[in-house]
Amino acid sequence: xTHYDVAVVGAGPAGMSAAIESARWGFSxxxxxxxxxxxxxxxxxxxxxxPQMLGVLGDDYASGKSLVAEFRDSGAVYLPxxxxxxxxxxxxxxxxxxxxxxxxxxxxxxxxxxxxxxxTPMPGWTLPGVVTAxxxxxxxxxxxxxxxxxxxxxxxxxLWLISSQMIVAGRKPTAIVETVPLARYGVALxxxxxxxxxxxxxxxxxxxxxxxxxxxxxxxxxxxxIAIEGTGRAEAVSFHANGQYHxxxxxxxxxxxxxxxxxxxxxxxxxEHEWNQHQRCFVPVLDSYGEESVSNVFVxxxxxxxxxxxxxxxxxxxAAKRIxxxxxxxxxxxxxxxxxxxxxxxxxxxxxETLYAPSAAVVAPADTTTVCRCEExxxxxxxxxxxxxxxxxxxxxxxxxxxxxPCQGRMCGLAVAEIIAQRQGGSPCGADYYRIRPPLKPLPxxxxxxxxxxxxxxxxxxGAPSHD
Amino acid sequence: xxxxxxxxxxxxxxxxxxxxxxxxxxxxSVIVIEKDSxxxxxxxxxxGGVRRLGRHFAEIPISQRSMELWNDIxxxxxxxxxxxxxxVINVAENEAEFETVENRAAKVRALGYEHEVILDQxxxxxxxxxxxxxxxxxxxxxDEGFALPxxxxxxxxxxxxxxxxxxxxxxxxxxxxxxxxxxxxxCLDGEIFTGRFLLNCAGAWADNVASQLGExxxxxxxxxxxxxxxxxxxxxxxxxxxxxxxxxxxQMRNGTxxxxxxxxxxxxxxxxxxxxxxxxxxxxxxxxxxxFPIMASATIIRTWSGIExxxxxxxxxxxxxxxxxxxxxxxxxxxxxxxMGPGVGAIMAELIATGATDVPIEPFSITRFSGSHARKxxxxxxxxxxxx
Numbered sequence: 001x002t003h004y005d006v007a008v009v010g011a012g013p014a015g016m017s018a019a020i021e022s023a024r025w026g027f028s029x030x031x032x033x034x035x036x037x038x039x040x041x042x043x044x045x046x047x048x049x050x051p052q053m054l055g056v057l058g059d060d061y062a063s064g065k066s067l068v069a070e071f072r073d074s075g076a077v078y079l080p081x082x083x084x085x086x087x088x089x090x091x092x093x094x095x096x097x098x099x100x101x102x103x104x105x106x107x108x109x110x111x112x113x114x115x116x117x118x119x120t121p122m123p124g125w126t127l128p129g130v131v132t133a134x135x136x137x138x139x140x141x142x143x144x145x146x147x148x149x150x151x152x153x154x155x156x157x158x159l160w161l162i163s164s165q166m167i168v169a170g171r172k173p174t175a176i177v178e179t180v181p182l183a184r185y186g187v188a189l190x191x192x193x194x195x196x197x198x199x200x201x202x203x204x205x206x207x208x209x210x211x212x213x214x215x216x217x218x219x220x221x222x223x224x225x226i227a228i229e230g231t232g233r234a235e236a237v238s239f240h241a242n243g244q245y246h247x248x249x250x251x252x253x254x255x256x257x258x259x260x261x262x263x264x265x266x267x268x269x270x271x272e273h274e275w276n277q278h279q280r281c282f283v284p285v286l287d288s289y290g291e292e293s294v295s296n297v298f299v300x301x302x303x304x305x306x307x308x309x310x311x312x313x314x315x316x317x318x319a320a321k322r323i324x325x326x327x328x329x330x331x332x333x334x335x336x337x338x339x340x341x342x343x344x345x346x347x348x349x350x351x352x353e354t355l356y357a358p359s360a361a362v363v364a365p366a367d368t369t370t371v372c373r374c375e376e377x378x379x380x381x382x383x384x385x386x387x388x389x390x391x392x393x394x395x396x397x398x399x400x401x402x403x404x405x406p407c408q409g410r411m412c413g414l415a416v417a418e419i420i421a422q423r424q425g426g427s428p429c430g431a432d433y434y435r436i437r438p439p440l441k442p443l444p445x446x447x448x449x450x451x452x453x454x455x456x457x458x459x460x461x462x463g464a465p466s467h468d
Numbered sequence: 469x470x471x472x473x474x475x476x477x478x479x480x481x482x483x484x485x486x487x488x489x490x491x492x493x494x495x496x497s498v499i500v501i502e503k504d505s506x507x508x509x510x511x512x513x514x515x516g517g518v519r520r521l522g523r524h525f526a527e528i529p530i531s532q533r534s535m536e537l538w539n540d541i542x543x544x545x546x547x548x549x550x551x552x553x554x555x556v557i558n559v560a561e562n563e564a565e566f567e568t569v570e571n572r573a574a575k576v577r578a579l580g581y582e583h584e585v586i587l588d589q590x591x592x593x594x595x596x597x598x599x600x601x602x603x604x605x606x607x608x609x610x611d612e613g614f615a616l617p618x619x620x621x622x623x624x625x626x627x628x629x630x631x632x633x634x635x636x637x638x639x640x641x642x643x644x645x646x647x648x649x650x651x652x653x654x655c656l657d658g659e660i661f662t663g664r665f666l667l668n669c670a671g672a673w674a675d676n677v678a679s680q681l682g683e684x685x686x687x688x689x690x691x692x693x694x695x696x697x698x699x700x701x702x703x704x705x706x707x708x709x710x711x712x713x714x715x716x717x718x719q720m721r722n723g724t725x726x727x728x729x730x731x732x733x734x735x736x737x738x739x740x741x742x743x744x745x746x747x748x749x750x751x752x753x754x755x756x757x758x759x760f761p762i763m764a765s766a767t768i769i770r771t772w773s774g775i776e777x778x779x780x781x782x783x784x785x786x787x788x789x790x791x792x793x794x795x796x797x798x799x800x801x802x803x804x805x806x807x808m809g810p811g812v813g814a815i816m817a818e819l820i821a822t823g824a825t826d827v828p829i830e831p832f833s834i835t836r837f838s839g840s841h842a843r844k845x846x847x848x849x850x851x852x853x854x855x856x
Contacts, residue, residue, distance in 0.1 A: 089734075089743055270741060389626060391505050391637065398512055398618030406698065406769050437772045438744055445697060445766040449754040453747035 004030045004077070006323060007093055007106035009084050009265060012040020013309045014301025015112030016067055017316030019076040022110075025324040029076040030104065032084050032095055038068045040114060041134065042309045044141040053144055056169045060204075060309065061141075067313065085439035087269060091296065094451075096443060101451045108296045108323050111266060112316060115259035115302035118281070118358055119415040120154060121365040124228025125255060126373055129235075133158050133256035137165075146171060151237055151248055153177045153226060154256040156356045160208040162254075167215045174250045175218040177239060179257075179359035182222045188355035193347050201348040220246065226361065228253055257358040260414060261303045267436035269294050275429040278353045279306055280363070281414055282433055288339070289322040290315055298322070306353075311345045314338055363418045371419065372412040374405020379419055386423040392432040393417050406442055409434040473497040473634075475820060476653050476663035478641045478677055481511035482617075482806060483798045484669035485624035486813020487820075489545070492631035494821040499661055500625075500633060501653060503640035503673070504740065507621035510671055510805065513774030515694055515716055515728040516617045517707055518807045520583055521556045521609040522572070524783050526831035527808070528581055533827055534811025535612065544810065547623035550616030552721065555595060557587065557608040558709040559759060565711040569607035583609050598703040598762050606711075614707055614718055617806060624809075636661075641670070644680045646792065665820050666795045672737050672777035674785070674799035678834065682791040685800070685837045686780045691735035691742035691773040692728060692803050693749050695756075697766040699723030704760070715755045725766060727756045730803060733773040742773045778802045786812060786832035788819070796820060797834055 006022040008015045011033035022029040039046045043064025046054075054062045071078070079097060086094040091106045117132045124130065133154070139146050146166060151174050152159045163173050192198065212219060220241040229236045229247075238247045260281035263273065272285040272293040283305040290298045298319035301312035318338045325331045365371060367380030377400050385396050393416050396402055402416055403409035409416075413434050421428040475491050477484045480502030488498045502508075518538050520531045542548050560566040569586065576584045587606045592599060595608070625635060636655075643654040644666065651666040668677040672689040704719040714729035731752050734743040749771060757763045779785065779800040789795035798816050801808065811827075818825045 086744065086746060094746060389629070390622070395505065395507075395512075395618065395622070398507070399622065404696075404770065408770060437770050438746075439768055439771065442698065443768045445695070445753050445768055446757060446764045448746065448750055448768060449757055451746060451750045451753075453750065 001092075002104045003106070004028045004104060005107045006030075006110060006320065007032070007091070007104065007108070008076070008110045008112055010040060010112035010114055010301070011035065011038040011071070011078070011080070012042055012112060012114050012301055012312060013064065013067060014114070014303075014312035014316040015040065015110070016071040017313040018110045018112060018298075018300055018320045019078075020071055020074040021317045021320030022323065023074040023076040025320065025327075025329055027323065027327075029074075030079060030106070031076050032079050032082040032093070034081070034083050036080050038071055038078070038080070039064055041138070043068060044138060049141075056165055057141065058165065064309075083441050084265070085441055085443050087265060089269070094438075096447060099447065101443070101447050103453050108298065110298045110300055110316070110319050111303055112301045112312070113262045113265055113303050115306060116262045116410055118257045118260050118362070119371070119411050119413075120255045120257045120362050121369045121371045121379065121415050122226055122228070122255070122362060123366065123369055124230065124234060126370050127228055127230050127234040129230065129233045129251065130228055130253045130255060133162055133254045134259070136254045137162050140165060140169070149174050149250050150252040150254055151175045151177060151250040152254050152256065153179070153223075153237060155180045155359060156256050156258040157205060157352065158259070159256050160205065160212065163217065164208040164211040167211050167217070172215045172217050175220065175248050176212060177220045177223045177226065177237060177241070177248075179223050179226070179361070180221065180355060184355055184357070188351050191350040191354045195344070195347050197344050198348040198351070224361065257362050258356050259302060259306055261305060262410070263303075263413075263433070264408065264410065264436050264440050266292065266297075266299060266303070267433065268438060268440060269297060271297060273433065275427065276305065277427065277429070278350065280358055282417075282428070289335075290319045291322065307346060307349065311342060314342045314345065318342070363415070364422060365415070365419070371415050372400075372402035372405070374407050374411070375401040377402040382416060382419050383423050386420055393420060393434050394432055396420060397434055403434045408436065408440070470660065470662050472650060472662045472664065473499050474663060475499075475665045475667060476501065476651060476661050477667045477669055478644075478653065479669035479671055479674070479799070480506040480625065480635060480637060481509065481669060481671055482507070482621045482624060482809030483511075483801070483812050484667070485621055485628055486809045487667055487669060487798065487816040488633045488813075489624050489628040489631065490814045490817030491820060492628055492633050494817055496817070496821060498628070498633040499663065500628070500635045501639050501641050501655065501661060502635065502637045505637045506625045506635065507618050508740070509774050510776040510801070510803075511621040511809070512618040513694075513772060514617050514776070514803070514806045515718070515726055516550075516614045516620075516806065517556070517716060517718075518551065518613050518615050519556045519609070519707065520612060520807070521607065522558055522709065525575070525579060526783060526828075528576070528579070529827055530786070530808055530811050530815065530829070532581075533815065534808045537810035537814065538615075538807070541615075541810070545623040545627040547619065547626070549620040549623055552613045552615070553611070554613040554705055554707050554718070555608050555610045556612050556707040556709070557592070557595060557606045558711050559592065559596070559599060559603050559606045560711045561603050561713075561759070563604060566605045569605070569711055573607055583611075585610070595706050596704065596708065598760050600759050600761055603759065612707070621809075624813075641677065644677055651794065664794060667816060667820065668795070668797045669799055671799055671801075672735070672775045674777055674797070678797065681789050681795055683789065683834050683838060685785060685834060687800050688778045688780070689735040689737035689775050690778045690803065691733040691775055692730050693733045693744055693752065693771060693773045694726060694728040695749065695752060695768055695771050697725045697727070697763075698769055700725055700762065700766055703762050708759070710755065710759065713755050715752065715759065717756055717760070724769070725763070727752055729755070735775045737775055740775065742775055744771050744773060776801070776803050781836070784832055785834045786815070786829045787834065790833070790835045790838065
């Protein structure tokens with residue numbers, strides 16, 4: 001079996017930075033990524049983006065280009081199109097690539113699998129024609145096109161970012177329906193500490209909002225009682241805002257309530273997690289270098305708690321430096337410098353987390369709203385299960401099958417945990433979460449049947465098709 | 469003053485919950501102590517087979533008794549437990565295996581039981597049109613099926629609770645001793661429960677209790693691995709096993725296919741953890757595809773395993789303590805205890821409440837592990853290697 005000193009999962013800013021730094025210290029390094037090209041979600045397709053597209057997506061996006069180039073030159077083994085489907089307790093990594101599954105082992109694991117969009121259960125969210133704002137950004141980055149008749153619904157910086165990008169691209173959104181309660185602004189402002197980094201973020205945010213206003217995009221604030229309507233397909237969104245009932249038609253409805261750490265790998269490894277009430281999600285319990293309760297496992301980037309691309313890159317560097325330091329390398333003040341820069345980048349977070357906390361309606365959906373899309377379970381069914389004495393998410397999963405479908409709870413886990421906790425009269429702090437079982441992503445049965453496990457040789461790892 | 473109940477049950481799996489329910493139905497006051505949550509381990513994560521086929525000969529009477537309860541399970545626990553009727557067939561893949569199952573059927577008939585029948589190749593294909601052409605026949609029990617393990621165990625808990633049984637979940641029994649006529653059970657958190665009778669249903673952790681009663685037993689914690697696939701076109705209305713290879717396969721109502729059979733992962737009973745070993749599970753995937761070619765197009769959605777208690781001779785311990793009065797055991801069901809849960813609970817409640825039972829449980833005595841009584845399971849007793 002091929003062994004690497006350091007294995008990295010995910011080729012976003014966190015993973016690429018970790019791999020660059022790891023290779024710099026001379027460690028044999030491998031990076032697995034599901035995508036065909038490096039960049040993660042934030043820098044998706046940045047390598048070959050046209051100047052025009054770089055203009056649309058902005059400077060922060062364009063800055064990914066040099067990071068990708070540096071990663072390409074780093075000497076780390078890069079395995080694009082690789083789906084990691086299991087990681088064993090001895091850090092054996094099972095992955096699928098080109099239709100074949102293989103195994104490598106690692107001395108240290110750096111998990112950089114990023115964030116997922118928060119589940120947004122609301123009436124009509126399962127209708128065709130409803131997507132997430134993140135999905136719209138993927139379309140924009142990967143294909144440069146997007147439906148020009150889209151309404152954004154929800155809250156979070158991403159809503160404003162993608163709207164401003166679409167405006168630059170000449171396809172302004174039909175409307176923005178924001179769920180942030182007006183009273184939230186005052187509360188959030190009190191969490192603001194105005195240093196230079198925070199001011200930079202605020203300026204960017206204000207510019208994005210101003211762009212939408214200037215372009216004449218109808219903006220509805222403090223929207224409540226939101227429902228997507230349609231028969232067989234989403235046709236309109238209805239809501240109350242400014243004391244009035246509204247119904248807006250469009251062809252695409254993009255939902256967003258912020259992003260949360262993708263917990264699948266750290267849960268699979270049975271790392272400790274805790275409930276973060278500010279981010280309203282579970283985060284892995286990490287030491288000050290990003291190391292898990294399970295030793296030699298590091299979590300960097302948004303998977304460690306939402307911090308954004310700059311924080312992610314710094315955390316990636318920090319983890320690899322820590323591994324170097326532990327291996328006896330002299331890292332000097334490099335680690336301390338990183339810590340200082342990291343805390344500076346984080347000063348804006350309390351403000352953002354307060355302002356863009358998920359809407360009350362999404363964390364407490366109506367009884368009739370579907371929560372688990374795979375198995376079609378409603379919030380009401382989950383509450384009924386609690387009422388008859390089911391103690392937690394795993395038992396709800398066993399009884400109702402919520403979280404047992406192809407998404408393995410990625411789409412419903414947080415919502416289910418919140419609904420159960422509310423019904424029991426607490427917060428998810430003390431609550432359990434779904435036990436995550438491999439494969440992390442669906443795996444063909446025939447591929448497992450021909451899985452070679454530990455006898456995998458490096459030629460397979462390099463991606464040479466070994467099929468007959 | 470400490471409350472004294474009639475019966476303290478250690479372990480909230482299907483056997484503990486069923487015994488508690490049946491004891492309550494006989495008017496006993498009961499407390500169930502469960503270190504995690506009800507059905508957390510074997511009872512919640514098994515494949516749900518409700519099967520008499522292929523049982524160890526000594527288990528047949530218990531399995532039959534249990535089947536009577538399964539036949540009317542809703543009347544017992546007010547819940548259908550997801551019980552789905554289906555034949556159970558162990559497929560013979562070649563002539564030698566066919567001979568094995570024919571011998572088995574003859575022996576079962578000789579014991580006076582008629583429930584296991586031989587299927588020739590034509591009959592096999594009638595039941596299983598999708599089975600691979602190399603399969604030559606099989607042995608079957610027609611009138612059984614499968615149920616949903618967590619739903620079932622939870623239903624037993626709820627019904628027991630409705631009859632006054634108290635459940636203390638998240639409390640681990642640490643110390644057990646006699647005080648006067650009573651049993652005392654001290655939990656890790658210091659709380660002490662007192663009962664006239666004690667029942668050890670602690671599964672893979674049962675030796676902790678048995679040792680304290682002065683009768684240590686070899687219970688190995690094992691983690692059988694299971695696979696569930698995406699929904700497939702309906703191709704199988706039978707619970708399928710193999711004769712020589714470990715396999716259990718069933719298609720659920722929603723089309724997903726659950727594949728198990730007993731290949732083991734890694735069990736960590738001290739932390740409740742179990743880990744999948746894919747080099748082993750690979751063989752399960754291979755077997756499923758070779759027996760049902762349609763499975764070559766299936767996709768694994770999830771795999772899982774849970775911790776079960778395995779005895780060295782592959783059959784459970786059921787009966788009285790050999791060293792202590794008013795103490796009883798029902799554990800070590802060796803990966804095939806789910807179907808027996810309703811029946812064993814009834815038997816234990818009868819034994820505790822009346823002092824006797826008509827069901828022959830001598831072969832399951834804990835004394836078989838003490839000194840000169842120790843013996844190995846032998847092939848004459850039939851197969852104990854099947855699982856739910």
